[in-house]
Amino acid sequence: MTRYTVVARALHWIMAALIIANLVLGFAHEALPRDWGVMPLHKSIGLTVLALTVCRIVWRLTHRPPFLPKEMPGWEKSAAHVTHLAFYALMLVVPLSGWIMTSAGSRPLTWFALFDVPKFAVGREDALTSLAHESHELLPWLWSALLLLHIGAALRHHLVLKDDVLRRMT
Numbered sequence: 001m002t003r004y005t006v007v008a009r010a011l012h013w014i015m016a017a018l019i020i021a022n023l024v025l026g027f028a029h030e031a032l033p034r035d036w037g038v039m040p041l042h043k044s045i046g047l048t049v050l051a052l053t054v055c056r057i058v059w060r061l062t063h064r065p066p067f068l069p070k071e072m073p074g075w076e077k078s079a080a081h082v083t084h085l086a087f088y089a090l091m092l093v094v095p096l097s098g099w100i101m102t103s104a105g106s107r108p109l110t111w112f113a114l115f116d117v118p119k120f121a122v123g124r125e126d127a128l129t130s131l132a133h134e135s136h137e138l139l140p141w142l143w144s145a146l147l148l149l150h151i152g153a154a155l156r157h158h159l160v161l162k163d164d165v166l167r168r169m170t
């Protein structure tokens with residue numbers, strides 16, 4: 001097998017677009033006018049990412065990805081595996097922490113204004129709410145740094161090493 005399945009490729013690129021959009025919206029939200037509705041959009045995109053992550057984990061566990069090139073050094077394979085594992089953790093923890101944080105507030109939570117999303121039973125002063133707040137502020141920076149590394153590595157394989165690593169996902 002030389003390529004990822006069509007489902008894995010679709011999930012990868014749709015989620016990449018949604019995650020990058022949400023990092024930008026999250027970092028920029030304070031500078032943007034409130035009446036643009038940036039935060040409701042941010043929350044809806046984030047909940048979509050969480051739902052797609054569950055699908056993606058199920059797909060990943062039931063479908064073996066293509067093997068990495070034999071000539072790839074061991075350290076590089078390990079670095080790729082650790083980064084990918086970190087992405088799965090971030091795709092779960094960042095949206096979940098946003099959801100917990102929002103649950104402690106009084107505003108209703110909807111998915112693209114189409115239906116109400118239930119909230120967790122947490123209060124503003126709960127330890128879980130502060131942990132969620134801290135995580136939601138710090139982890140997106142780690143995520144952005146790992147994304148740059150991931151994109152850099154993919155481009156290096158494609159443009160410098162000229163192997164099939166990026167093409168397997170396109």
Ligand code: HEM
Nearest residue numbers: 019022023026027043046047049094095098099102137140
């Ligand atoms: C892919 C998923 C997500 C990403 C990448 C993401 C990213 C971010 C980023 C970068 C910030 C700015 C943090 C800062 O520097 O202050 C932020 C803020 C925020 N996010 Fe998310 N987020 C995601 C999902 C969610 C979800 C699912 C919700 C709620 C349902 C949510 C609610 C919020 C709220 C309320 C803030 C404002 C925090 C504040 O200003 O106090 N996020 N997010």
